[in-house]
Amino acid sequence: MFSIGIVFTILFISLGSILLRGKGIRMLSVYNMLPKSRKATICKEALCQFMGKIFFGFAFGSMLWIIGGAINSPTVIVLGLIIIAFLAIASTIYVLTTNRFNSNK
Template identity: 40%
Template sequence: MDAPVPIPVAMMAGFMILGAILSMGKCSFLIAGYSMMNRGQKKQYDEQALCRFMGKIMYCLAFAMLLWLSSIILQNSVLLSASLYFLVGSIAFAVIYAGAGSRFKK
């Protein structure tokens, strides 16, 4: 194996842990942008729904890391490309979905 395996394993574990914590509606201070708002602005948003959404995104990113790990083990460049597309696509979807409109406002 040419590439280091512990990097995607550690990233996948981190995303899984963050996904589990955020899916429970906890640790909203980890969400960039939301943590920078003042209390008045935070009251306008549904914190539980935002945390659950970000938890699901963390699970998607963990899946992308699993594809990356599979590409390293199997030495398959197609899986690496798929994992990178899925990673970038998930992040782009999250930014557009959460930022556009008033989806998480009360």
């Protein structure tokens, strides 16, 4: 579990930093799920920056995996999994149901 946590932490930090710069819109499944008519109205840079911050939250959750493995605490590992699952579900719902990322404001 320790090495998996390190790999995921590095991956999430790397993706988060790419997205914070406004790049990598094609990597986001929440963007790819949208119909073409809705994609045309999305401010891609704002969406990338928001999702970059979410990926740093994912990195925090995976760091909890590392800490939980180091201190042999399944509670901390499960807490990290809960944080990641909550962020994934909440951010997807937020992006799909709000108008925050409209480029024609």
